[in-house]
Amino acid sequence: MKSDLITALRQNHALEHATISLLTRKLDSNVRIIGRSTFDGFYIYGSVPSKAVREAATEGLDRLQNGERELGVSPLCGTNIMVAGILAGVACLIALGGKNRGQRLSLAIMAATGAIIAAQPIGRAAQKYLTTSTNLSDVTIKRITRRGAGARILYKVETARVESSSVA
Helix, strand or coil, X not given: CHHHHHHHHHHHHHHHHHHXXXXXXHCCCCCCCEEEEECCEEEEECCCCHHHHHHHHHHHHHHHHCCCHHHHCCCCCHHHXXXXXXXXXXXXXXXXXXXXXXXXXXXXXXXXXXXXXXXXXXXXXXXXXXXXXXXXXXXXXXXXXXXXXXXEEEEEEEEEECCHHHCC
């Protein structure tokens, strides 16, 4: 059961990325969109048309199910920020060592900068292998609901997993 929940979360995370990627390609570049995945779907925060969310989610699911795995990984994902923070913190801790921390500050800054540069490909790998799953063959979009108005619009894209015998 626990692994099913983790799989669902990872699948929804990939579908969230695909949906936001397609939305940002189709809409005004100034639109701000934020996503957050859950076990039963994902949320889209942003002032975007309902039709655009529905089309992007449907197209994203279709494209992921047809092998476009790159749509499931995003350079704007919070996983990248988390990896960068962890690597920079560990690099600073190592560089500063125990004594003479003031004299080692420049080394700590260089180490943190190197860690942040390294975090970009490591963050993408963390998404690809840990926080997303692009195998959505058993996923369907159950419903999309909208709440709020004006600049405070929230969409919930609910997903469901279908029986493996029902999957084409």
